[in-house]
Amino acid sequence: MAGGVAVRLGAHAGAATRFESNIATRDRSWVKYTLLAVGLTYFLLFLILPLIAVFVEAFRKGWETYLASLTEPDALSAIKLTLIAAGISVPLNLSFGLAAAWAITKFDFPGKNLLITFIDLPFSVSPVVAGLIYVLLFGAHGWFGSWLQANDIRIIFAVPGIVLATVFVTFPFVARELIPLMQAQGRDEEEAAVSLGARGWQMFRRVTLPNIKWALLYGVILCNARAMGEFGAVSVVSGHIRGETNTMPLHVEILYNEYQFAAAFAVASLLALLALVTLIVKTYIEWRASLTTSEESSS
Amino acid sequence: MAHASTRRVLPGFGLSLGYTLIYLSLIVLIPLSSVFFLSAGMGWDRFIDAATAPRVVASYQLSFGASLLAAAINVVFGLILAWVLVRYTFPGKKIVDALVDLPFALPTAVAGISLTAIYAKNGWVGQFFEPFGIQIAFTPIGILIALVFIGLPFIVRTVQPIIEDLDVEFEEAAASLGATRLQTFRRVVFPTLLPALLTGFALAFARAVGEYGSVIFIAGNIPFVSEITPLMIITKLEQYDYEGAAAVAAVMLLVSFALLLIINGLQAWTTRRAGREG
């Protein structure tokens, strides 16, 4: 995922007017309007249309079908499982992200760059491969398959597998927001806190946390969005058992493949809403974070 | 860089690094290595057989071809969109800027069924192509559309900050030396953006090669025609062909790692070129 709070703090306000009022950077008006037309058409066609289509299709058969699709037992159990998967993987990856960023940015040790590369690894692995690796380990024919069977533990085609796959695909989100920011902030403030007698937890809560809160929140909401929306990895390990191992995206797939389009889009519209909320919160965080930095740079 | 010292000022080094390493190993490294152990256990001949079966090779061609093309399309239009977002003022700009990230936030399955509905024969867009005998959904063109959708933000979000940071002095210098606007773009602006464009291209490509959810609904999934590589892994798994699945996965992982190295190199180049002191 490109961007991140640290990167996206470019000077937004007034930037366009600055370019448009300078003779050397001003584009001719026909160039400007052509590019605007092309860029915005592309934007509408590829980004906005799919978003609108979700809601139009969801309400094609009216409110009642819509509500019924969301309240039937299988849908409810899919929503519940999605919440469970996100509820476990987000805190896990949050604590990991904090630990990794702390170790990497506050200390020097050999192999640090390799460690950073490894943390990014899950982003470059296909979701399907992400699911596959747990099947290879815990599936009926996997490494631990017979041992798990003998002890009557189910991981694949069960909730633990879904959680594992979700943890894998959302693994780097928090860490990769925190690392560049904390690297830029350096160690001075923490060292000052320690020199003033702060204990570990006091230093973290009073000095580190206030400095990273926006990046942390940013990482968490992106992590959560991906956790709730993951399809490929979860699909491999789930087994698609209705009412048991279906998350919301998997439930959408089953309904769609059964030609229950309105119901499929109804559940999909909930996920689309989640995406919109995520984007709104994300924009708000970027705005807040840019306020903090502009205050700092102006003082 | 400060010297590593045996006595550390800040607390928590052992705890945080230990936790990081154990968690990383358990969740990522050990599971990923299973693919390579299983592939290695197959022996070279069986591995090659599984990884280069004709149907699998057809899927490579489709996945890599469509991903390259989608990334290339996004380079052009993503650059235009990023340029428009930085350089011009227009109503609704903030909303457009925020919604560019939609493919990051929208679950892939949702994008998949929605794109299918739009580009099907009777869909909003598909109906205009139907009279010309052009089918989009359930063909490789549909796959392309889905990959364009998920790749767009990668280009915009890597190029946008570079355009924002472009020092106007460079364009002023070019103009004072007599360059036209087009010459200035081609000879001064574009070379500055090039590393970022290539980085965005590589990121979009890497994502597209592994993409599953948004593609699978619109693809049609016809053997030798519209089966993507991730689908081949699932197909083999459903037949309990763990080794075959691992072999294809090993190929994909190797490609991903190679791309990761390339992207890291490109990003270093981007920062070097965008930095003030060159």
Add this chain to the structure above:
Amino acid sequence: MSIEVKNISKSFGSFKALDNVNLNLPSGELIALLGPSGCGKTTLLRIIAGLEFADEGSIILSGEDASEKHVRDRHVGFVFQHYALFRHLSVFENVAFGLRVKPKPQRPPEKEIRERVHRLLNLVQLDWVADRRPSQLSGGQRQRIALARALAVEPQVLLLDEPFGALDAKVRKELRRWLRRLHDELHISSVFVTHDQEEALEVADSIVLMNKGRIEQIGSPHQIYNEPATSFAYSFIGNVNEFRGRVEGGYVRIGNDLLPHGRSDLSEGSSVIAYARPHDTEIVKGETGEGVSAKVNRILASGAVTRVELIANGDAREGKKDYFEVEVTPDDLAALSLSTGESVRIRSRRLSLFGDN
């Protein structure tokens, strides 16, 4: 080429950057636009270049109105403060840039481009870095390459924005001399912006002194230094002792002290500011008589002349005591035999007076 600036005004929002500026710069000279930061000098330079457009007035280059011309058609060479060298291009290609972007019919053939670029690189004594990237050069080298690049298109006028601003003191001094020599060789009309009076006084043929969007004085370095036309010019250029008081006959009354001024055109009782350079100021022993009473604070006897720093004995102005500086030759110093803390009087051999509004 001559540059004529006619009635130029420019505002940024409510800030008036240039206020009806008129200027006539003769051909072939090296001219300094000098003034404190925010005085409008860079804006004026950018308006001459066509990088900025005035709200009112016109720019006339070689007798031709260029006000509406695009920067690329004005044939001015512009050297940017931070050089703006294209970092993806080699030094050679940076210098060749202006030639390569000429429209096809005017574009010189490749062989001529090579010759011209190498000639320019030789001129700036940097032919040996032709294949390097700008990032591999020192600040002074970058500045010279930026100059070569601007000269490559054979501009009618060369404009330099704070050309030595980003360099350290030693390199700055070298480059100043070098720019002067280069100008004597090429005789291209050049204007450079600076806030450093020493730089302007040392390098320029004439100086345009600006303050708050207006021109204070135009003249040779000698005139600017020795005959400041305005109160601002006096206080901005060189070290100066400042006295504020009222005209009382042949004197300026400052508190209880009387300073002779030797002028006859001043109306009795008017408020004036009097200026005197440290080397035109003299110290008189004794506590009474003409002159301003002050106490010797420090005697700085390093170099050919000794600088004596004094603190006024009179009332503090705006909570601050006035400081004075007097330059004394070793002989005079020996004759005066001053000691720190001693009360003396200071007078001026050449006092300049301006009305104090």
